[in-house]
Amino acid sequence: MAKTASTPGRRFMKLASMTASIASKTVSNSIRNLTADEEQKNASRSKLFQDIGLQIADTLGEMKGAVMKVGQIASQYKDIFPPEVAKAIGKLQRQAPPMPFAEIKAQVEKELGKPLLNIFKSFDEIPFAAASIGQVHKAVLPNGQQVVVKVQYPGVDEACESDLKQVRLALRLMGVLKVDRKLQDRLFKEIQESLDNELNYEVEAQNLDVARTFHEALDNKIIIPKVFPEFSSRHVLTLSFEHGESIETASTWSQETRNELGRRLFRAMGQEIFFLKRFHCDPHPGNFAFREDGTVIIYDFGGVKILSSEIVHHFKLLIHTAREGNIAEMEEQLDTLHSLAEKGKFPEALYQQWLEVLMRPLTTHYNFAENSAHHDGVELVKASLKYWDVFKPSPDTLMVNRTVSGHYWNMIHLKVHDDLTDIFEELVPPRN
Numbered sequence: 001m002a003k004t005a006s007t008p009g010r011r012f013m014k015l016a017s018m019t020a021s022i023a024s025k026t027v028s029n030s031i032r033n034l035t036a037d038e039e040q041k042n043a044s045r046s047k048l049f050q051d052i053g054l055q056i057a058d059t060l061g062e063m064k065g066a067v068m069k070v071g072q073i074a075s076q077y078k079d080i081f082p083p084e085v086a087k088a089i090g091k092l093q094r095q096a097p098p099m100p101f102a103e104i105k106a107q108v109e110k111e112l113g114k115p116l117l118n119i120f121k122s123f124d125e126i127p128f129a130a131a132s133i134g135q136v137h138k139a140v141l142p143n144g145q146q147v148v149v150k151v152q153y154p155g156v157d158e159a160c161e162s163d164l165k166q167v168r169l170a171l172r173l174m175g176v177l178k179v180d181r182k183l184q185d186r187l188f189k190e191i192q193e194s195l196d197n198e199l200n201y202e203v204e205a206q207n208l209d210v211a212r213t214f215h216e217a218l219d220n221k222i223i224i225p226k227v228f229p230e231f232s233s234r235h236v237l238t239l240s241f242e243h244g245e246s247i248e249t250a251s252t253w254s255q256e257t258r259n260e261l262g263r264r265l266f267r268a269m270g271q272e273i274f275f276l277k278r279f280h281c282d283p284h285p286g287n288f289a290f291r292e293d294g295t296v297i298i299y300d301f302g303g304v305k306i307l308s309s310e311i312v313h314h315f316k317l318l319i320h321t322a323r324e325g326n327i328a329e330m331e332e333q334l335d336t337l338h339s340l341a342e343k344g345k346f347p348e349a350l351y352q353q354w355l356e357v358l359m360r361p362l363t364t365h366y367n368f369a370e371n372s373a374h375h376d377g378v379e380l381v382k383a384s385l386k387y388w389d390v391f392k393p394s395p396d397t398l399m400v401n402r403t404v405s406g407h408y409w410n411m412i413h414l415k416v417h418d419d420l421t422d423i424f425e426e427l428v429p430p431r432n
Contacts, residue, residue, distance in 0.1 A: 018059045022052055053085035098130040104137065104151050111233040119231065123149070133199060138241065145240070147228060150201065152235040157199040164192055183338075186395045198302035201237040205229065207278075207301035208239070214276050215268065222268050223297040244289025244297040247413045253292055255417060260294040262368070262416030263423060268296065269407050270427035273400065274316070278306040281399040283406025285413060305399040311337070315400065319428045322359060327351045338394040345390045353380055361408065362424045368408075369415040 029048045033041050104127075105116050112119050120139045127135040134152040141147055197203045205227045212224035223242050231238035250261060265288070272279035280287075282303040289297040307315075314336050321330035327348050334340040357380060360366060360373045 014059065018055060021055065025051060049085050053087065056085070098127045098135055099153055101125040103154065104135065107151055107154050108149070108236055111236040112231065120149075134235075139238070141228070141231065141238075145228075147231070147238050148225075148241050149231070150237040150239070152199070152201065157235075164188070164195065183392070183395075187393070187398075190395045190398075194303065194305075197304070200234055201232065201302075202234050204237060204302045205232060207304045210276075210278065211272070211280065211298070211301060211304075214272070218271060219264065219268070221264060221293070221295040223295055224301075225297075225299065242289070242297045242299075244291050244295070247285040247288060247290065247410065250290035251413055251415055255415075257292060257294060258414045259416055259418040261290050261296060262411050262414050262418060263420065264294060264296045265407060265410060265414075266420055267423050267427070268298070269403060270423065273307065273403075274312060274427050277309065277312055278304055279400075279403060281305040281403045283403050283410060285410055288410065305403075307400075311396050316428050320431045322355055323363075323430060325352060325355060334391075337396050339391060339397050341392045342390050346384075346387045350380070350384055350387070354384075361411075361420070363421050365417075365419040367417045368411040369417065371412055374408075 025048060029044055033044055036044065105123075108116055108119070108123075116123055121142050121144070123139040124137050126137075128138050128148060129136040133156045134150055137149050137151065139147050139149050208224055208227050212226065215222035215224060223244075225239035225242050228238040228240075250258065269279065269283075280298055280301060280303070282300060287298065287300045289299070291297070314333055318330060318333040318337070321327075321333060330351070331340060331343045335343060354377075357373050357377050361368065366373075
């Protein structure tokens with residue numbers, strides 16, 4: 001891990017320098033635009049946001065560790081940023097380089113209280129995967145069970161709260177964030193909670209156990225890795241090794257198999273949201289694996305969002321009103337979910353066009369590979385841009401939106417071509 005990430009003083013100074021630089025750029029931009037016309041101001045602002053986004057991404061990506069994880073989580077909430085900033089920090093989703101094995105070995109031994117080879121029969125020195133807060137190694141338990149071991153980098157959790165405050169300050173400067181201060185407080189509180197949970201592997205172990213129990217009762221072809229608590233701690237998590245193929249490999253299988261996988265993935269997501277009311281909210285394709293018998297394996301339960309019964313109720317009402325094309329009632333539900341800044345300001349004709357596009361994959365025999373809803377949505381964006389401030393990002397809806405849209409792209413990767421209406425109506429039955 002980079003030296004800058006391991007020294008609190010250096011990390012603070014690097015973040016403070018980034019913040020000061022952003023402040024300087026925004027002030028200079030304002031001065032330059034004093035005599036500019038509206039078109040020049042918009043072009044200058046867009047260029048400024050591109051520069052800011054790249055600077056944030058480069059700084060956080062270089063530092064690794066806790067601060068990079070903060071940036072990754074912020075990039076998951078990209079609806080709160082201008083598109084130029086969101087695009088730049090989106091690259092923080094890429095994997096980090098691995099940590100030297102000696103440090104991983106020391107962390108495991110410290111956490112589990114024994115020499116590594118007294119704990120495991122064997123332990124691969126080369127990581128199976130590496131990310132911003134830890135890495136994953138294959139190992140074998142004394143009884144011969146194949147497992148994977150997630151090991152958190154030492155000291156990452158201690159740095160996160162101060163890092164998040166610095167990143168928020170940098171993003172808030174001169175209107176980089178699109179939302180008001182009160183909403184910022186709610187959003188960053190949620191980001192902090194998400195970060196705290198992801199850094200605590202005991203929480204992830206609980207999430208895995210809950211999800212596995214839930215899905216085993218409903219579908220034996222949804223596989224969630226088993227936790228081995230005696231080989232786990234707050235910073236080490238040992239799980240059964242569940243082999244599956246990547247989404248790229250699965251996309252080459254028969255249409256029938258791909259449709260079965262897509263239906264299973266869609267149903268599992270909906271069951272978690274509407275029935276379990278706590279859902280796996282990181283739909284990155286690397287968190288899923290597939291078997292040719294139709295089995296779906298779900299990894300990485302560090303990111304789980306819990307929904308209140310009230311929020312789920314309003315999501316269901318929103319779906320009902322969307323199905324029925326009842327714009328007035330739909331706006332009431334959007335307002336209740338804190339997603340609407342001004343009611344009655346978005347043209348009804350545009351609402352109806354958006355509803356057709358958004359409901360198309362769920363209510364027709366839809367070819368995800370052709371992706372017509374996305375292509376038509378891009379065209380609708382052009383007509384909708386001047387009304388965009390009518391809507392606002394909401395802590396109640398951000399992770400649901402992210403999860404649903406992420407799985408839409410997973411269905412595209414799988415090249416699903418099917419009618420999902422029956423599953424949609426099973427998850428949220430139409431009103432009588």
